Amino acid sequence: MPSRLERSPFAQWWWTVDRFLLFSLLVLMVLGIVLCMAGSPPVAERLGLPTFHFVSNQVKYMVPALAVMFGISMMSPRHVRRTALIIYVIAMALVVCTLLFGVEVKGAKRWINFPGGAIQPSEFVKPAFVVLAAWAFSEGGRRKDVPGTVVGFMLLACTIVPLVLQPDIGQTMLITLVWCGLVFLSGLHLFWVAGLGGVSMFGLFIAYHVLPHVAARINRFLDPASGDTFQVDNAIDSFVQGGWLGKGPGEGTVKRILPDSHTDFIFAVTAEEFGILVCIGLLTIFAMVVLRGLVLSRRNEEPFCRLAAAGLVMLFGLQSVINMAVNVHLMPAKGMTLPFISYGGSSLISLALAMGFLLAVTRRRPRAEIYDRIVPEHTEEAYA
């Protein structure tokens, strides 16, 4: 542990980063590997891959993920904005590429093949989008000469149109929700907040009527007898069979027939093998990260950092909430990964990116630095 007197970049980072958040995230990453050992072998066997294929992949992805998280968390808010902008541009370009050259998997073009593996660019759009939106709203609220609100609205439109075309309703929904959260936090008049609520309802209504698979999922949730509820039934069965203490690692049987047991339904597998108590523990870690993030956001006096931290935490929190709610059948089935726990390279690195941003913007900074930004007249040129 570096001395507080030391002025090296690492020492500076160590004493300013929120260590509670950092450790919680590291614990989640480790749990992700452990639970991947439970959830992925049946899928690997089904696909004819070595039993621990997905586990070793997950460990491999962990290296760049950790590098990204630590690297990004070292950045200053200004660098965070610039990085986000660059990533956003590249990722959006790739999203557009998926529409043109993407591989169609299960009826949607979300993946783009690269030598050495496929990536899902929409995953990388999310954290970059949140940072950019937070930037736009904070500037809009702070300065009258920057049309922040308009930029914010434009940003949303540009982002979700290609996602809807993929189609990727899950990501669209998530991005829109986080964006709405940012609008809410940026202090917009409650008139707009209410209006946004109405628009979201309308959007959901349109999706229900235009996209058959969305309609089917919602119908199935409302009336389980109307269609095939195989996934959900098995997920619930996992919880019930696992009981409080679980069947023990490797003892699960429902996981063998549960589709996506290593991604969307890893929470159910956790319940079957490790028990509901462990699930509640996992949920507590997620809740701690979210609440800690929001507390840090509230404490932060710098508008951009406050909005960005809150937005990133909402992104993380909503993703975890939606995934768990689907697993315990409180929501219609929706493809959403459980942050850091579900298998997936793109998802993992994207989350590392988001959490890197979060750590970066929640670092404690000398008040003078903030003060500089709040009284911008004399440091106009300092902006990115």
Add this chain to the structure above:
Amino acid sequence: MSDQQGSPDPFLDDGAEKQRTPLGRRMIGGVQNLFRMRLDKSGHRVFLVAAGFTIIYAVIAGRLVQLGLRPDPPTTYKRAQQETAGVRPDIIDRNGEILATDVKTVSVFAEPKRIIDKDEAVELLTAVLPDVDARDLREKLGSKKGFVWVKREITPKQQQEVYRLGLPGVGFMPEHKRVYPNGVALSHVLGFTNLDNQGIAGIEKWIDGQGMADLGLAGFARQSTDLKPVQLSIDLRAQHALRDEVAKGLEKYKAKAGAGMILDVTTGEVVALASLPDYDPNNPVDALDPNRINRMTVGVYEMGSTFKALTTAMALDSGKVSINSTFDARGALAYGRFRIHDYHGTNRILTVPEVFIHSSNIGTARMAMVIGVQGHKEFLKKMGQLDRMRTEMPESAEPIVPARWGELNTMTIAFGHGLAVAPMQAVAAVGALVNGGVMFTPTFLKRSAEEAAKVGQRVIKPETSEALRFVMRLNAEKGSATKAAIPGYFVGGKTGTAEKVIGGRYSKNRLFTTFMAIAPADKPKYLFLVIYDEPQGLPETYGYATAAWNAGAVTGKVIERVAPMLGLPPRFDPPVAPFPLMARLGAWGAR
């Protein structure tokens, strides 16, 4: 808040403007305000977001707790174990011969949720197990159940073949199959078990009622040898001989049904019990056919003249009638518009032994009238004829007792009409009449004389019992029971022929015949009962279908065959002074 320097408080702005601006500018100001980002509000709103997340996480945690509190569905193995009741104790006869035992077998089950291609599974399984219905199986596999049986109790070869199919979600469950090595010999007494090895009839059901099966279920017993065998009072050899003779008789006399029973009158043990037609407990497909009931315990019949033994005992035991009392059996006995006749009319005054050996309805009716309606009812109640008899057999029947019991009822019941009882009930009563006067509820479990003595209840005086033995022996020597009087065993007996009630009237040619015999009559050990339902007259019986010609003859054969096995040595010199009291009283026939 943080950015007050950056943007002055808009509320103050508005207030200042309101005072001195026209409506139009205020509108514009209001609209502008609508678009303004108020970052100073975000502190509260972050708090609201945090509260929202907390609630959502709490809801999910609550749902997890709810799922945790859901009752745990038993896992496949537990579920299957519940269904296969597991081990049962062996059943052995009084000499230790196996009557029922468990054999290990294996059953195929499937877990539909784990079967990937259900149609393929159905196709392969039905190819190996051709007697499984494909459509039914497809339906079962399509269900949402966690566990279904494919086929119970398959052969080792079939098991090997199913195993080789390598179907996921198809497994084997070791089971215990109940086997009755003697087949039909003891069907009604043993009863049978269902596929899950639960007793559903006879002694098998009784065993389950004793909680022995629960013991096996709880896992205390893995093999039937872990459980103490249940020893019955049945003697398998005697049982086989009895069933064989009753079956031969059934065929010979073309009767609808027949039954036989041997009771050890000194202990109340049932040594043999057969009821035909019967069924094979190994494959009890027709066990529920109403014609295959256990006629000894489930059927109730008017026992006919065998009931005269009860009436005679009642009269003698009361003290109001002695062995030398006489009854007028001339003509017909008129009661109201009814007239009671004798079948073997004698038309003279008869002594008690004569009434018995001539089976005089008139004499017996008069004898009962000496006691009266109330005394008659009390006596029959004491002899267990008015209540359902409970033994280890779960199958039993309530006697049919007249709703209004007047003098006429007493008269007819005295000679065995008007009261229908299970034959085993009558056997138990007659057993008490001849064994010295101690009533035992018959048992199917082996017991010693000492154990029996504890439960026996004295119902008549020993002197009365001697008189009954005397008249029964007399009947075998001079009366209607001569066909069963096998030399050497000093047999006593009583016939009974009842006309069956068909459509509310007694039918002359549909008879129910019974024969009760005791051996040896001086000190009875065994009581034999044979009954036939609607036996037919044959040329060699001179067309007669009454009890002596069929039930009596069969009883004789049974005694001849069974007595040596049961350890009754033949005595070729008649016993000296078998009935000392009767001789002293100078009873008719004792001289």
